[in-house]
Amino acid sequence: MKFTETKLKGAYVIEVEPLADERGFFGRSWCQKEFAEHGLNPNLVQCNISFNLKKGTLRGMHYQAKPYQEAKLIRCTRGAIYQVVIDIRPDSFTFKQWVAVELTSENRKMLYVPKGMASGFQTLMDNTEVFYQMAEFYHPESAKGLRWDDPTFGVEWPNEVLVISAPDRCHSLFNDFVVGENE
Numbered sequence: 001m002k003f004t005e006t007k008l009k010g011a012y013v014i015e016v017e018p019l020a021d022e023r024g025f026f027g028r029s030w031c032q033k034e035f036a037e038h039g040l041n042p043n044l045v046q047c048n049i050s051f052n053l054k055k056g057t058l059r060g061m062h063y064q065a066k067p068y069q070e071a072k073l074i075r076c077t078r079g080a081i082y083q084v085v086i087d088i089r090p091d092s093f094t095f096k097q098w099v100a101v102e103l104t105s106e107n108r109k110m111l112y113v114p115k116g117m118a119s120g121f122q123t124l125m126d127n128t129e130v131f132y133q134m135a136e137f138y139h140p141e142s143a144k145g146l147r148w149d150d151p152t153f154g155v156e157w158p159n160e161v162l163v164i165s166a167p168d169r170c171h172s173l174f175n176d177f178v179v180g181e182n183e
Contacts, residue, residue, distance in 0.1 A: 001028055003038050006099045008087045010114035012040065013101055014073070017061035028093030029075070029110065030133070040112055041071040046134040052079075052123045060120010061086055061146040061171065069115035076103040079128025083122040083156050086146065089116035096174070098153050103130075118146050120168075122157050145171035 002015040018025035035042040050059065061084070064070045074083055086098040101111050102124070113119045121130065145168060150157065152174035 001031065001034055002145070003034075005112070006085075008085060008094050008097060008099050008117065009092060010039070010112075011085050011087075011099065011117065012038065012112040014110040014112055016108045027108070029108075030073070033114075041114070041135040044073065044133040044135055046137055048132040048134065048166045050130040050132070052128045052130070052163075053126065054163050055123050055126050055128075056159050057123040057128075058148055058157070058164045059168060060084065061118040061148055061150075062120060063088065063116075063118040063144055063146075064136060064139060064142040065144050067140075068136050068139040068142040071135050072113045072119065072135065073110055073116045073133040074103065074113065074119070074121075075110040075131050076105055077129050077131045078105050079126070080104040080106075080124035081130060082124055082157055083111050083121045084119065084157075085111065085113050086118045086122070086153050087116070088118050088146070092116070096152060098155055100155070100183065120148055122159060122161065124158065147171045147173050150174050159169060 004013045016029055018027040018029035032042040081103050082100055083103050084100045087094045104108050150173050
């Protein structure tokens with residue numbers, strides 16, 4: 001696997017390094033030892049799948065508050081997404097900055113999101129499926145979100161938002177964010 005750190009410390013784009021032959025290819029998408037060697041949380045405890053019918057669907061910006069902050073490894077297994085991560089760690093030199101990575105079933109890239117960041121995506125194709133590996137169990141009482149269109153961050157989404165849940169549409173703006181809940 002190839003690990004490339006983004007401008008947000010601890011957030012990595014991870015690429016499969018395929019070994020190809022006449023059958024196709026073989027590649028590793030997860031290795032506890034390699035993740036630990038890069039300082040990434042190697043203890044994944046839960047996997048989730050998100051299936052999205054329509055291009056333009058937006059999910060996010062999600063995170064879990066202390067003490068259940070989660071790291072996650074995100075991969076698009078069908079279709080394509082524009083995956084966004086916002087650094088909401090108050091002590092980080094990239095606090096309030098964001099990065100985006102296009103994850104597709106063809107490029108097989110993954111994004112590792114460390115705890116203390118909010119994440120969300122917009123689908124770039126109909127019938128898109130996303131696979132998440134999580135380093136913390138889901139705790140509904142700790143599930144939080146920030147507005148996808150918050151001007152504090154200025155995230156540039158590639159397409160018009162056509163489908164979004166009521167909770168995602170109504171998340172708080174950053175000005176209402178309680179910084180201490182994410183420390």
